[in-house]
Amino acid sequence: MALASDGNLYGATAGGASSTCYLGCGTIFRLKTDGTFTVLYAPVRGEAIASSFIDKQASDGNFYGPCYGFATSGPPGVCRITTSGQVTPIFQYPSGRWPWSVALGSDGFLYGVDTDPQQTVLQAVFQLSTSGSYKELHQTGGCTPKTGCSTVMQASDGNLWVANQRAYSVYSITPTGTLLQTVNFYGSCCGSRPQFVIQASSGILYGTTHGSYGTVFSINAGLPPPK
Numbered sequence: 001m002a003l004a005s006d007g008n009l010y011g012a013t014a015g016g017a018s019s020t021c022y023l024g025c026g027t028i029f030r031l032k033t034d035g036t037f038t039v040l041y042a043p044v045r046g047e048a049i050a051s052s053f054i055d056k057q058a059s060d061g062n063f064y065g066p067c068y069g070f071a072t073s074g075p076p077g078v079c080r081i082t083t084s085g086q087v088t089p090i091f092q093y094p095s096g097r098w099p100w101s102v103a104l105g106s107d108g109f110l111y112g113v114d115t116d117p118q119q120t121v122l123q124a125v126f127q128l129s130t131s132g133s134y135k136e137l138h139q140t141g142g143c144t145p146k147t148g149c150s151t152v153m154q155a156s157d158g159n160l161w162v163a164n165q166r167a168y169s170v171y172s173i174t175p176t177g178t179l180l181q182t183v184n185f186y187g188s189c190c191g192s193r194p195q196f197v198i199q200a201s202s203g204i205l206y207g208t209t210h211g212s213y214g215t216v217f218s219i220n221a222g223l224p225p226p227k
Helices: none
Strands: 009-012 028-031 037-041 063-068 077-081 087-092 098-104 110-115 122-128 134-141 151-154 160-164 169-173 179-184 193-199 205-210 216-219
Touching (some): 063 087, 110 151, 151 193
Antiparallel strands (some): 110 122, 122 134, 169 179
């Protein structure tokens, strides 16, 4: 869930942007601090909203995330949802791509990862404006259906840090797509596929790996504390 500027919590139930959601997947809700629960939007047959939809409220007061089946059963893409529950596609892929994750950057852009429908050929880090202007920044090999695709986060240095599960690594790129550095996890103890990266108030990055066992790791890249 995410705390919004109106003092309420907003969240999404489990669901993924998938054509298998015949009866609808993912429900957007509002939860007040007194416990009042309100369903804002319940997807209908063929619609799907990713459970990671409600991550952080944008400066325009809305939320953004992966979606499928909106606008007359349209293709997968990224949707905007208001605090009143209105869902609107802002970008839809022409063909052959699926959104995997979307996160809000400090510069007001959305950053995320998309992949081919089979999650085996490619995955790409992209930048997307809230008005729907799409730009691919960096492309790597496909995901693994078992572990999932990469996740991306914009850190306090303004650069993007990507947890690349298939390549057993965490790498950073500029918002224009220039590769900066790579931290290799291959062969590390107790799980070596990094799932995600977050930044603490100290500036240090933290995350977890996936494997036979999970591992919590930290990366000190000399980044300043977030503002």
